[in-house]
Amino acid sequence: MSSASLLPPADAQPPVRHPDAPAPGEPLGAHYEHCFGCGPGQPHGLHLEARAGDGVSLTAEFTVQPAHQGAPGLAHGGVLATALDETLGSLNWLLRTIAVTGRLETDFVAPVPVGTVLHLEAEVTAVAGRKIYSRATGRIGGPEGPVAVRAEALFIEVKVDHFTEHGREQEIRAAMSDPDQIRRSRAFEVNP
Numbered sequence: 001m002s003s004a005s006l007l008p009p010a011d012a013q014p015p016v017r018h019p020d021a022p023a024p025g026e027p028l029g030a031h032y033e034h035c036f037g038c039g040p041g042q043p044h045g046l047h048l049e050a051r052a053g054d055g056v057s058l059t060a061e062f063t064v065q066p067a068h069q070g071a072p073g074l075a076h077g078g079v080l081a082t083a084l085d086e087t088l089g090s091l092n093w094l095l096r097t098i099a100v101t102g103r104l105e106t107d108f109v110a111p112v113p114v115g116t117v118l119h120l121e122a123e124v125t126a127v128a129g130r131k132i133y134s135r136a137t138g139r140i141g142g143p144e145g146p147v148a149v150r151a152e153a154l155f156i157e158v159k160v161d162h163f164t165e166h167g168r169e170q171e172i173r174a175a176m177s178d179p180d181q182i183r184r185s186r187a188f189e190v191n192p
């Protein structure tokens with residue numbers, strides 16, 4: 001059961017897919033080279049690969065590597081929460097809203113062995129002012145397999161200053177000087 005702060009208020013609106021959002025089926029790619037969730041430049045990262053779905057939804061896959069263990073041979077719960085957080089965070093690109101995780105509630109339903117592909121799906125359920133409500137599931141044994149993890153989240157819209165004020169200067173400068181305009185924008189999930 002989710003906590004009260006994850007229940008959209010009565011005046012919440014359905015999410016609106018941005019007209020420039022990637023078409024259903026299109027890969028989202030990494031939003032930042034060094035992101036632990038999706039960046040190709042993180043040797044022990046999750047290398048999560050997401051694809052746009054219909055509406056404000058997406059699917060993603062992540063293969064549990066030996067570096068992601070908690071108990072012997074099993075994925076660490078925090079790593080699974082990261083996979084959910086990354087998948088849910090990627091939804092904001094479909095809204096073209098810059099937002100960060102405020103709250104993430106996770107149910108660990110079944111253990112996830114090393115070598116397993118976690119099939120994730122996520123959707124935004126409602127938006128109320130700066131608050132974005134979303135949920136995700138992760139299945140094993142195939143996209144229709146049993147649910148292993150589940151999450152509900154509240155993302156809060158922020159200004160790009162959130163990153164420039166709080167982030168470390170050297171990484172911010174490097175991300176902002178990326179010659180790829182889309183990647184430069186997506187490092188902070190900013191509308192290009």
Ligand SMILES: CCCCCCCCCC(=O)SCCNC(=O)CCNC(=O)[C@H](O)C(C)(C)COP(=O)(O)OP(=O)(O)OC[C@H]1O[C@@H](n2cnc3c(N)ncnc32)[C@H](O)[C@@H]1OP(=O)(O)O
Binds near residue numbers: 031086102103130188
């Ligand atoms: C962007 C590129 C990334 C793309 C993909 C990445 C995927 C991964 C995503 C992440 O992991 S993001 C990193 C983890 N998250 C953070 O580091 C966020 C740290 N927290 C903050 O910076 C601030 O707490 C936050 C911006 C979330 C909120 O601070 P604010 O000062 O902007 O908002 P405020 O505290 O006024 O709250 C605004 C509303 O949200 C509500 N709220 C804020 N935090 C909440 C919370 N934790 N739980 C429930 N409600 C919350 C708050 O009650 C309030 O509700 P009302 O408008 O109804 O009064």
